[in-house]
Amino acid sequence: MSHGPELSDIEHAAESLAPHIGHTPLEPSQYLSDVLGAPVYLKMENLQKTGSFKVRGATYRLSRLTPEERARGVVAASAGNHAQGVALAARELGVAATIFMPLGVPVPKLLSTRGYGAEVVLQGDTVETPLRLAAEFAERTGAVLIHPYDHIDVVTGQATLGLEIFDDLPDVDTVIMGIGGGGLIAGVASALKQRAAVAGRTIRIIGVQAENASPYPQSLIAGEPVAVQTKPTIADGINVARPGDVPFDIIKDLVDEVVTVTDDDIARALLVLLERAKVVVEPAGAVGVAAILAGKIRSTGKTVTVLSGGNIDPLLLQRIVAHGLAASGRYMTIRIPLPDRPGQLVRISEIIANAGANVVEVMHTRHGQGMQINEVMIQISVETRGHEHQQVTLEALREDGYEPILIDD
Structure with missing residues (x-):
């Protein structure tokens, strides 16, 4: 069985995070309900502080550091949401943070990360170089390396989103969200499955990956994390070649299904969210909606799809809207x-x-x-x-x- 966080640990995390994060809204979507043939609700995590769920896991991870570890500072590597989450968490908790980011990082994400007080080092064309430099920095200075998903405290922090869904919609039947490394869905599945068991019912958890970066289907068949060769995708926030060890151990037991969507599907979803829900979502945050629109989801009960982030470069949004119009x-x-x-x-x-x-x-x-x-x-x-x-x-x-x-x- 999985080694996911216990419900009591998730509830403790929610209490400790309450002063630092927002309880994001759950909004009904008539348009998506008509498409699916069942009630659909949007979990608006794009309205979270830093514009993404990542701040949950980062803040809880940092809150669990010992005084000696906090004194050494933290280091992370990211092209966006994880960087902002760690930077804000570090500021809130009084910890020095160094963030390595690639040279091509979108300007809004770079400015936000610096604005939260982190020291940002720009180097490398892809996130692989910042990952290596962050690990070397941790080895050289003693700073604590904060992984974006492969740590039980990060998973526990992300799991608090699942508690919010259950509190706001206790009779939820199906919950859909994107999968990158797997930290979010592992945490949310842990929270919801345990809450549902206490209530004597079941909740289906469905993960969605971008077709061009989808290691989970193969990994689940193999029974262990498998690295795949990824291709470019507009959903850069979930462009991960190999599942995290900690999340995978939970996901293989608790997630009911994993589906994939194309970039055209994602672009179409962003356009629908703009026009029908009046919300701005980044591509990785829209894959659940993309799966509904593409006919990949079957549900007859109340269904929640998590809009996991809203940090999108305006220039990219302009291109994606044009692409979405063409795809539609x-x-x-x-x-x-x-x-x-x-x-x-x-x-x-x-x-x-x-x-x-x-x-x-x-x-x-x-x-x-x-x-x-x-x-x-x-x-x-x-x-x-x-x-x-x-x-x-x-x-x-x-x-x-x-x-x-x-x-x-």
């Missing part, structure tokens, strides 16, 4: 080769308008792309109402003799 069939870019004679652009615009679509942007060139000397190429970005409407628009152009080419993002 509400935006497309097409190229159309044309004879180089007057009136062609006007005719194209008329056809698109008559089909009920809206031209957003037009590019026109006579050069390159293998064109003949008497040809031009126009590239048009069009706003549409869905995939079916896109096909209607493309067919209208074809019926008039044009050959539109759909351009992928």
Whole structure:
């Protein structure tokens, strides 16, 4: 069986964290309820201090340090949420913190981490370099290395989120959340399964990983943590190649199912959350919603999906919204080769308008792309109402003799 935290330890953690974190809201979502066919609630952990659940585990981990360990200070490596969680926890508890971050870290996360008072060292193109430097720093100085998920105190701190869900919705049936290293879902599963057992009922726990970074399905089949080769994903907050040992030992016993979602699914979820729930969520925090929208979740009872973080760079948000619109069939870019004679652009615009679509942007060139000397190429970005409407628009152009080419993002 798992070696997860006892319910009494989780409840003690909740008491000790109460002065330092917020009890985040649980909000119903009519749109997602209609999609799933069962009541859906959003656990708004994106509204947590530092904008992420990470502050729970970091604060509880630091609170458990001995006076001698606190005097040595702490060190961590992170590209974002863990860094902010450790920095705020260190400030709250009066502990010196050094955070190693990669050079390409989003500016908002960098400024927030520094703003909480931590000393930030920028080095390396990926988080692997900061991880190595943080370990070397700990060895050299005696500072305590704070791991983002692979420690029982971190798991216990994250578990307090599960207590909040149960307190606010005692008859919850299914809880969905993303999995990176596994600290959050291991803690929440521990809390909810034990609370449910006391109440004489069961609660299903479903984990969601990005398709391009999903070591848990293979690891669960193997019965032990297995490292996989990850690919780039917009859900960088859960881009982890190997499960943590401590979380995996809990997850293999307590998590009922793990599913994966694509980046298109995640982008679509972010757009739905913006438009329908009026909330800003980072990609890793939206994977539960993505799983619902992609038809990966089956539930007939009250269902909670955890919006685990809201720290997203505005420039990335802009790109993801555009990608989400395209994935939802509400935006497309097409190229159309044309004879180089007057009136062609006007005719194209008329056809698109008559089909009920809206031209957003037009590019026109006579050069390159293998064109003949008497040809031009126009590239048009069009706003549409869905995939079916896109096909209607493309067919209208074809019926008039044009050959539109759909351009992928």
